[in-house]
Amino acid sequence: MNIFAKAAQLEEQNTPFALANIIETRGSAPRHSGQMIVKSDGAIIGTVGGGMIERYVIEQSLEALQERKPRVVKGRMTRTGPEAMGMDCGGAMSVFIDVYGLRPNLILIGAGHVNRAVAHAAHVLGFDITVADAYADSLAEENFPAGTKRVQGQTMEDAIDQLDINKDSYVVIATNHQDQDAITKVVDCDTKYTGLMASRRKVQTLFNHLRSCNVSEAHIQAIHSPVGFNIGAETPEEIAISIMGEILKVKNQAAGGQMKDDTRLNRNKLVMIRGAGDIATGVAIRLHNAGFKVVMTDISQPTVIRCTVAFAQCLYGESVEVEGVKAQKAITTEDVFRILDNKQIPVLVDEECASIDKLKPTFLIDAILAKRNLGTRRDMAPITIALGPGFTAGIDCDAVIETNRGHYMGRVIYNGATQPNTGIPGNIAGYTHQRVLRAPCEGIMHNHVKLGDIVEEGDVIAHVGDTPVIAPLGGMVRGLLNEGLTVTDGFKIGDIDPRGIEADFTTVSDKARAIGGSVLEAMLHLEQTTLN
Numbered sequence: 001m002n003i004f005a006k007a008a009q010l011e012e013q014n015t016p017f018a019l020a021n022i023i024e025t026r027g028s029a030p031r032h033s034g035q036m037i038v039k040s041d042g043a044i045i046g047t048v049g050g051g052m053i054e055r056y057v058i059e060q061s062l063e064a065l066q067e068r069k070p071r072v073v074k075g076r077m078t079r080t081g082p083e084a085m086g087m088d089c090g091g092a093m094s095v096f097i098d099v100y101g102l103r104p105n106l107i108l109i110g111a112g113h114v115n116r117a118v119a120h121a122a123h124v125l126g127f128d129i130t131v132a133d134a135y136a137d138s139l140a141e142e143n144f145p146a147g148t149k150r151v152q153g154q155t156m157e158d159a160i161d162q163l164d165i166n167k168d169s170y171v172v173i174a175t176n177h178q179d180q181d182a183i184t185k186v187v188d189c190d191t192k193y194t195g196l197m198a199s200r201r202k203v204q205t206l207f208n209h210l211r212s213c214n215v216s217e218a219h220i221q222a223i224h225s226p227v228g229f230n231i232g233a234e235t236p237e238e239i240a241i242s243i244m245g246e247i248l249k250v251k252n253q254a255a256g257g258q259m260k261d262d263t264r265l266n267r268n269k270l271v272m273i274r275g276a277g278d279i280a281t282g283v284a285i286r287l288h289n290a291g292f293k294v295v296m297t298d299i300s301q302p303t304v305i306r307c308t309v310a311f312a313q314c315l316y317g318e319s320v321e322v323e324g325v326k327a328q329k330a331i332t333t334e335d336v337f338r339i340l341d342n343k344q345i346p347v348l349v350d351e352e353c354a355s356i357d358k359l360k361p362t363f364l365i366d367a368i369l370a371k372r373n374l375g376t377r378r379d380m381a382p383i384t385i386a387l388g389p390g391f392t393a394g395i396d397c398d399a400v401i402e403t404n405r406g407h408y409m410g411r412v413i414y415n416g417a418t419q420p421n422t423g424i425p426g427n428i429a430g431y432t433h434q435r436v437l438r439a440p441c442e443g444i445m446h447n448h449v450k451l452g453d454i455v456e457e458g459d460v461i462a463h464v465g466d467t468p469v470i471a472p473l474g475g476m477v478r479g480l481l482n483e484g485l486t487v488t489d490g491f492k493i494g495d496i497d498p499r500g501i502e503a504d505f506t507t508v509s510d511k512a513r514a515i516g517g518s519v520l521e522a523m524l525h526l527e528q529t530t531l532n
Helices: 005-012 050-065 113-123 157-160 179-186 198-212 216-220 235-251 278-291 311-316 335-340 512-530
Strands: 015-027 037-038 042-047 071-076 092-100 105-109 128-133 147-153 169-173 195-198 270-274 295-297 320-322 327-332 343-347 363-366 383-387 400-401 436-438 441-445 458-465 467-470 475-480 492-497
Touching: 005 015, 005 037, 005 042, 005 092, 005 216, 015 216, 050 092, 105 113, 105 157, 113 128, 113 235, 128 157, 157 179, 169 179, 169 235, 179 195, 179 198, 195 235, 198 216, 270 278, 278 295, 278 311, 278 327, 278 512, 295 311, 295 335, 311 320, 311 327, 311 343, 327 335, 335 343, 383 512, 400 512, 436 458, 458 492, 467 475
Parallel strands: 105 128, 105 169, 128 147, 169 195, 270 295, 270 363, 295 343, 327 343, 363 383, 383 400
Antiparallel strands: 015 037, 015 092, 037 042, 071 092, 320 327, 436 492, 441 458, 458 467, 475 492
C-alpha cells in the first residue's frame, strides 16, 4: 500500500494524522521529494530524509495535530545559524504539513426519527457519526448516511458503555423512553457538547433526578436542554437543523444570534460608558443583563477603591467578574468586538474617549463621577446621559441622573441639573465622613490589609510613603486603592464599613443598582422620543 492509499484509509477511519510533504530544497538536502505520515502517537510511515530534520518535522507535525492547523516548516542542514538542524549537509528544506482525520465526533444516543435527521444533517457538515440504541430495527443501515457507525446494546445503558465519549465529543440524546437512563450515564462525561431533547417540563424532572443522584450543578447546567435553537421547529428535519445550528455555534465558538444584529453592523444596542468604577460597573451590569452591548473606558491606572466590584481592575491586567458578568481589557477595536461576541464587557484605556469615532455607539453614558464635566458633549452620540453634578440636561447631555443619596437618588432629569455636590459621604450606621480613608500626605500607596478584612479602630491599614494610614473606626475594609499607586495629600484611598461582617464587598451596591435602573429608564425613554 503506497503512502497516499494509507492516508486515504486513515482519513476514512477518522484517525488523526499529519501528512508532511517536501515542497522546496536547496543545495545538498537529504531528499528532494518525499512524503511522510505522522500519527498522533508519533509513529511514522514514509520519510522526508531522516536525521535531525526528520525529527524536527515529526515534532512540528505533532504540534500541528494539537492545533488542528497546517503549517510550513523550514530547516537548514548546518550546525549554526538560523533554522540550523545540527547537520553537515549544507542544504535547506521546506516542508508543508497538513492535518487530517480530525472530523468532529458526533455521538447520537437513540436512533429514532430526530437523530436520524440529525445524522443526515451532520453528514454533509463533515462530522464523524456514531449512533447507539438498544433496538436493532432502529439501527437499520438504510436509516443513516454512509459511514455511520452503529452500536447496539442489550439496553441503552449497555449501548452507551460501548461508546468512546471524550472531551472532543458532541453528544445528542433523543430517545423515546430512556432519556433518564441515558443522561444519567452521560452527564458526568467531559464533552464538547451534550444536548438532551426534552420538553421544558421534562427537563425540570430530569434535572431534579440528577440532583437527587448528587450530580454537581455545574454538570447539570452544562447540558443543552431543551436542545437546539428556538426556530419554531416541529418536524424531525427542522429539529435537526435547530440542533446542528447549536452544535456549530459551540464548535466554532461563535456568538450565535442573527447576523443582522452583529454589533459591527448594527450599533443600536451599543453603549459606551466613560468610567469603570463601582457605580459605572453597576450601570454596565444592568445594561448588559438587559441585552445591551456595553463598552467601558477609563484612564490607564484608575483610582477605584472598591476594586472587587469595579471593571476598571481589568486595566491592571486582571480578568474581572462581578455578579456573573465578565469584563476583559481591550486594546483595539477588533478586541472590543471579539469580547462583545463572547458576551463579555470590553474595557479600554481611553481617557479622551477617542475610540467613540470608530465604535459609533448609540448611547454614551458619562459615569466618571468627577463632580464636573471632563469633556462629554451632547453631540458625541445620538443619546448622551450623565451621572451626578457637573452636567445640565438639555445642554451638555440629554439626561442627567441624580446620584446624591436621599429621596431623589436615581431621579432622571431631562431639563436642568442635579443637586450640587454636598461633599458628605453616604450615611452608613451613623457614620459619614468618619469612615472614609484619605491620604495623609503625597506618596506611594503600600497596603497592609485587603478588601474584606475586618479591622479595629487604630489598626494600620496602609502606608503612604512612610506615613501610616490609621483605621478611624472598626469594621470591614470595603474600599482600598490599588497597591503602588501615587496619591496626593487628602486623596480618597479607601473606606471602612462599620457594619463589619454584615457588609458585602463582592456585589454591586444599592446605590449603583438604583442608578443603573435609572440609566436604563432614561435610555429607553430617549430611544422612543429622540430616535423615532
